[in-house]
Amino acid sequence: MALSALYRLRFDAISSLAAAVRSSKPKQAIPVRSSPPSRTRVNLKAVYIAGMSKSRSEVLAESRSKGIVAGATTAGAVAAGVFVAPIAGVVVAVPAAVFVYKWWKHRAENGIKV
Numbered sequence: 001m002a003l004s005a006l007y008r009l010r011f012d013a014i015s016s017l018a019a020a021v022r023s024s025k026p027k028q029a030i031p032v033r034s035s036p037p038s039r040t041r042v043n044l045k046a047v048y049i050a051g052m053s054k055s056r057s058e059v060l061a062e063s064r065s066k067g068i069v070a071g072a073t074t075a076g077a078v079a080a081g082v083f084v085a086p087i088a089g090v091v092v093a094v095p096a097a098v099f100v101y102k103w104w105k106h107r108a109e110n111g112i113k114v
Contacts, residue, residue, distance in 0.1 A: 063103070070100040073092070073095055
């Protein structure tokens with residue numbers, strides 16, 4: 001079959017589907033709830049699209065404070081591992097890893113380079 005014949009066949013199939021959709025009855029409207037369900041999820045990113053919530057200097061200050069917290073907890077984990085016990089160092093390293101992750105994520109989201 002030639003290429004133009006394939007396109008014509010495809011166009012005819014789409015046209016017949018469109019005609020079937022146009023001729024069908026409109027669907028009945030779904031009633032709207034008067035109150036939202038008890039557990040709703042809100043997209044917080046969509047809320048902040050309208051405007052900037054913080055200035056660049058505030059974002060950099062927040063990044064600096066998060067970095068200090070991450071560095072202090074990492075230093076504490078290393079000190080606990082050396083001076084107390086390796087198990088204590090591992091236990092303290094878990095929150096340190098969480099703080100470091102949050103700090104790097106904050107830097108990546110705000111376009112802060114090293």
